[in-house]
Amino acid sequence: MSLVLRNVSLNGSVVDISIEGNRFSAIAPHLGGSFDEEFDAKGMLAFPPFYNCHTHVPMVLLRGYADDLELFPWLNEHIWPAEAKLAPEDIYVGTRLACLEMLKSGTVFFNDSYFMSEEIISAAEGMGLRACIGPTWIHFGDAEKCAATAAEHARIRAACQHGEYSSRILVAEAPHAIYTVPEADLREIAERSAHDNSLVHIHLAETETEVNDCQKAHGGLTPVEYIKECGLLNERARLAHAVWLTPHDIELIKESGAVLITNPTSNLKLCSGMFHFKEIDEAGIPFTLGTDGCASNNAHSMFTEMKFAALSAKTQAKDSTAAPAERVFRLATYDGAQAFFPEAGEIASGKLADLMLVNPDQPYFVADYNPISNLVYAGESSCVDTLLCDGRFLMKHREVEGEDEIIEQARRTCNKFRK
């Protein structure tokens, strides 16, 4: 399958972009030859799309279900009882709704940990996105549930190893956090990750309470020092939040090659604290951007996330030059791809063909001195006109296949949770 996008604006020049299979094949002002499909992108701006590096997508079904509460009443009285009602078909329907929301806002990848991961994989495969999926390991002393998670993980790990999923799906280990997974399990996960060379996605150093509790329980070790002891701090680690870090933690993370994932909207909404963007960036530690789940954000828009990332970085550092728009845009696009699909995230010949076309016929694009600044500080999902992932159109002129049905099914599913 070959495709050419004609007359597209890329980095200020008008070019044609061709794709062979799932990779960009050529970029030049006028490409000759014949193609299976031609797409006229006149007037459109091409950018790499967004990579959402931390979320729990089925939680879209619980968006707005219980907001503005303290953490434990929120979990005990609302979120956990509601989650107990989720059936596999609900996870599938919810994931499709989240994928639709992500596509409409320019996102082609999500890194997820949740329950019933086979349903999440099936929905992501059908909708055409890239995804890194790990069943959430969460231990409340329930041996039966733990055995079920272990069996689920073994099934998807085997399916992935046997090539039953497309090349767009990665399977990860996803221990929820150091306070919900016992040390023996963390050590076992570390060994399996080394054996499989698989990523480990975990919430870490999200709140000050987590750090204090960890130091009390583990002889003064910080969460970062503790996961190092467990064998989890290495280049395969993908550490969500990482808000509360000591200078020693930062040194250890840098030596390890681990990648951090900042989630500014969730951190602000839950009053967890602010990620030290400028300090981490200056230390040369790789990090990416994610929305977190819909119960703590409440959206999957990387536009909102970029703006909050920039503004919270400036406020945290008391420095308006921190986190400039170009840096934040790269965080949401190229840097996210590097942490999961390093051959994506760039519009260049030979790279995986992920791309978004932005329609600049928007009020906030009329003054177009700096398109990246417009995307980060003024952009909204509605400017994303067309989206490609792995060489395939997932949205054309804002239409996603089957979107009416996806919305209708999800609406019916939400009725189950009405109080």
Ligand SMILES: [Zn+2]
């Ligand atoms: Zn999370």
